[in-house]
Amino acid sequence: MEEYGNYISVALLPLLAILQPHRWKNFSTSYSMPSCIVLRSKIILMAAEEKNNTQIAKAIGTSYSTVSIWRNRFYNSIDLIAQTEEYDGPDCEKKLSDVIKSVLSDKQRPGKEPVFTPEQIMLINELACKNPKDFGYELSCWNLASLAKEAGRQGIVESVSVASVQRFLKFAGIAPWKNRYWLNSPEKHDDPESFKKIETICGIYLQAAELAECGTEVYSTDEMTGIQALERKYPDKPVRPGSPALHEFEYIRHGTISLITFLRVADGSIQSPYLNSTRNEEDFCNAVRQLIAEGADKNYIIICDGLNTHKSEGLVKLVAQECSITADLGIKGKEGILGSMKSRESFLMDESHRIRFVYTPKHSSWVNQIEIWFGIINRKLLKKGSYKSVAEMAQSILNFIKQYNLTAKAFNWKYAG
Template identity: 55%
Template sequence: MREIHPHLIRYWLHSSEKTDPPETFAEKVNEICTVYHEAETVHENGGHTISVDEMTGIQALEHKYPDKPVIPGKAAHMEFEYIRHGTVSLIGFFDVATGRMEKPYLNSTRTEKDFVEAIRALIETDPETPWTFVCDGLNIHKSESLVRFVAGQCGLSEDLGSKGRSGILKNQESRAEFLHHKDHRIRIVYTPKHCSWMNQIEIWFGIINRRLLKRKSYRSIEELKASILRFVEQYNVMAKPFKWTYKGVSLTV
């Protein structure tokens, strides 16, 4: 009989979307995997597959005292105390086919308006081609403004209804269904709940956090923004797509 180890803990999350009904979870995961595996072909045909998310509350922290000189064979010593100079939010667009970070959007807020403006700036770089975005189900990713923007960009003249009352704009579910429509030139594919690991941009966020944000000292928000944009520019020079090997959930019993 195995011993019980109550001092050892592993986190576990019961997600209702994975069990009730299970088809919902499997369909979403498999759709995203298909989008990723087809990204290179889409890119060759002129389209774009973009993984998008927000990195919020990035702090402009100034180390109160300089780091100690690096000693070979020893860990670097970074000053513990710091001075806060505010925060910034990054809306990032990771191109799945190329591995590049395109048109990063930096602002003090992360609102419905910010998200639409960020999407608009990206699409304006290639306004006539297909765009597929992979993102989570945050409310600003299913907003009235986003629906109106996509409808306008796709030349759709149908009645959108009224927010909170009727039609496509009635609620988040109806808006998400519209934004996810396969026939639209601009569409969004949503990850299941609690599945940030399905969004490739989360890998990129980990890279910038380890290589830049954890180590740098910033005296202002402006200095932080400039540092992030410089990192993106340098990263893109050598960018390569992530190798997505996961093929999805088996639907056989």
């Protein structure tokens, strides 16, 4: 053993022969380890080759004192490394690597005393979660400068920088300037049947393929209203390398159209699209009549929302006719099945009918699979389309549906209620 100043220089050849030199070589050539650990591994390996501190420092481009420190650190940790190597447990390799890393890593330093206490930081975060109007600010949400100012005014801190406030909020995951829409839907809690309805619809979705084999078709339907036939005032400019397509901002309106269509849940195809300028009771009845005309010998389960046109007098009469129901239906608004919307709904939901409807709860359009498809056609066709007439747009929609059905697949519905 040699001494250089106050540091110990150790002849490491016999030691590394015991302590697996290949492991140190792996450390010294690693591309994933921190560079400081790689450098210190090289110091240990070169010391094992009986090179002195000056030679090592010159070879790896570091200072004499750095080499001495880490040779000394290694010498003081030899017993610990040797004991760990003797360990023969299931994770012995990992344990030995962790020990070597700890020997070659910097010791924990005390660092600078924190300027702000945890209590102060907590109070600033708490302030960020309150309404700024309660503190006299005409703001809809906090900004960093206002928060820093109010923290000082409240006596939480003497002063605090905007950067510090930003750091506190980021660590706590608080962003008062961000928001997203939320719908308070008390009927979901007030109506105990709400979740049961969702479970029923999800159950039908999951059994749609089996029901289809047994002759019962499951469809999801709704209206896509007010589809505008917009013609861009000037042609779009195509996409180029380094530049997206340029979509003309100004447009010319050519009218609107409504689409009522049916998604066959078993295979995801779109059936019986019905396009018209209006969307009323008669239109929905015509769309349903068009659908069921294609399978007079089948049963139908049609899922839709609770819009009044989906529980209309005309729809009740259509179902009664198709199901050969001769009983008196009553008078709308007065008596019998047609007496009220609730009585009409009960009739249309009757499971004994060949054609029956299942209604989604209020504010639960996400349960209706047709809404997913409306998003698809909007993104892929309507959002960037340019049409010179309503007729041109209607034909484009029909062409899209025909093309979509060639590769349609059932939605992978996993929610079960």
